[in-house]
Amino acid sequence: MKRFSTGPSAAPHTEVSPSIWLLRAGAVMLAMIIFLIDWLSSLDVAIAVLYVTVILMCADVFSRKSVMAVSIGCGVLTLAAFLLSHGAEWMVPPFARCLVSLCAIAITAFLAMKHMASRDALQAQIHLLHRSEAFLAGAQRLSLTGSIGLKMPSARMYWSDEARRIFQFDESLQPTLEYMMSRTHPDDIDDLKSLIEQAYARHANMEAEFRLLMPDGSCKSVRMLAQQVEDGSGGCEYIGALMDVTATKEAEEALHRSQSQLAHVTRVTTLGEMAASIAHEVNQPLSAVTTNAEAGLRWLNREVPNLDEVRSAIERIKSEAHRASEVIRRIRTLSRKTDPQHVLLDLHDVLHEAADLVRREVSRHRVSLVLQAADEPVWVRGDRVQLQQVIINLLINAVQAMSGMHGRARTLSVSLGNSEDGDATLCLRDNGPGISAQNLPNLFNPFFTTKPEGMGMGLSICRSIIDAHGGRIWAESELGHGASLNFSLPLCEPVAS
Missing domain, CATH: 1.20.58 (Methane Monooxygenase Hydroxylase; Chain G, domain 1)
Incomplete structure (x- = not known):
């Protein structure tokens, strides 16, 4: 200037x-x-x-x-x-x-x-x-935000000192679109080309986020916002802001890694609390295998072996062995530390697998578990392990909430269906003491717990997982009349083969 x-x-x-x-x-x-x-x-x-x-x-x-x-x-x-x-x-x-x-x-x-x-x-x-x-x-130096101008259709550009610093352009160099593209990461070059095409098409507002590959090999993440302005001669000019969001991206990735690690620790802790239930779930098919093997031997040791009975015993052994391997597979899946993988899932299968893992815990607390689900599949896109973790946490919380209740039957009803707004909704309703109106708004906050030995992270992690899946989670309760914990996820139509 x-x-x-x-x-x-x-x-x-x-x-x-x-x-x-x-x-x-x-x-x-x-x-x-x-x-x-x-x-x-x-x-x-x-x-x-x-x-x-x-x-x-x-x-x-x-x-x-x-x-x-x-x-x-x-x-x-x-x-x-x-x-x-x-x-x-x-x-x-x-x-x-x-x-x-x-x-x-x-x-x-x-x-x-x-x-x-x-x-x-x-x-x-x-x-x-x-x-x-x-x-x-x-202010631009402090906020890592530079200003840019783009004159159309000549594509002449104006840059502030901070914008030059972000791209690491020399003061003697007049920046152009070609120089910008030479600094852009090869994987993100299409995003910048799309932004340039929007500028030539004279879109009113433009927004893009891409990475820069610096001469020293380092990467920067930048976000560009631009708005169209008409000059006095009828020409078109874009005035925009260029923000260096590298630190924000790194912080988001670190937060995501911390949340994943915390969710993994919580899953392992939950499995430790369910050790007795897991041992029972594994021992049941193993005991059945032993019983059927002994029965098969007795049928073979007879003077005239009954081969049909032996065949049936072997089939039962095979079924129980498969059942035991499935239990172990689910436990290994829950305990494994992996990155979330969002794929097409039937929420029915996720619900039944989670219910099978906690069924022993439910029986130990003398709770009657009732599953109510529609016959059609409920397709959602998400990570199976994370959704199982949410359902297991909600089931265990409901069971523990009814553990101090005496004098009446303990019932936990789980219903799965579609809501009026077209989302898949899972509702867990118990007939326990309920949640006070004072605690209800803080139920999903980190480190908030009503249990003397609780950490206050289970429901907070559930909310983070559901939010990451594009859904929402909430609680409803009337003190003395039980509580209802619900979450909803967007439905996803399966792709026809």
Whole structure:
């Protein structure tokens, strides 16, 4: 941007340059010369009009008060020269020339004062403009946000210093779209090309996020926002902001890793609490395998072996072994630390697998578990392990909430279906003591728990998982009449093969 220099009156100076002193001395000497010529000369002309030159010279080297004083002094010198030359004789031509000179001096003084006022106002605005530029540059450096401009259809670009710093362009280099694309990461070059196509198509607003590949091999993540502005000639120009969001992206990835690690720890902790139930789930098919093997041997040891019974025993052994391997597979899946993989799932299968893992825990607390689900598959897109973790946490919380209840049957009803707004909804309703209205709003907050030994992270992790799946989770309760924990997920139609 073009810089403007400030004049002498823009700010007070403690030192005056020699040129200013020369101009001031020259103005004083010129005034004295004009006075002597006006006094001593016999020319029939308005010599005092030359005082206009003195006033104009003073307008560049004196303040407004000083210029006013000089103007008054010039008028006094004009009158003094007239009186010294003509005395008390008020001759019409000389007096008329004197009046002309006085009018010229007054008009010049008025115009000079007006010019100085306009100059000072302009200099004040220039000073404010420079200050605003400094503030803007400082704010851009602090916020890692640069400003850019794109003139269409010539594709001429304007860049702020911070935008150049983000792209690491030299000050002598005039950035162009080609230079931008040369800095863009190869995997994101299509996103930038799409943004450029939108600019040529004159879209009102544009937004894109892409990565930059720096000469030293490092990567930056930037976000670009631009808005269309029409100039006076009917052309199109985009004014936008370029933000360096590398630190934000790294923080989001670190948060995601921390959430994944915390969810994994919670799953392992839950499996540890369910150790007895898991051992029972594994022991049941193993005991059945032993029983069926012994039965098969007895049928073989008879005088006439009953091969049909032996075959049936072997089939039962195979079924129970498969059942045991499925239990172990589910436990290994829940305990394995892997990145979430969103695939097409039938929520029925996820619900039944989770219910099988906690069925022993449900029985131990003498709770009657009722599953109510529609016959058709409920297709959602998500991570099977994470959704199982949510359902297991909700089931165990409901079971533990009813553990202190006596005198009536403990019932946990789980219903799966479609809501009115077209989402898949899972509702777990118990007939326990319920949740107080004071605790209900904080139920899904981190570290909030009503259990003496609880950590307050289970429901918080459930909310994070459901939010990451594009759904929502909520609780409803009336104290003394049980509680209902619900979550909904967007439905997803399976792709026909």
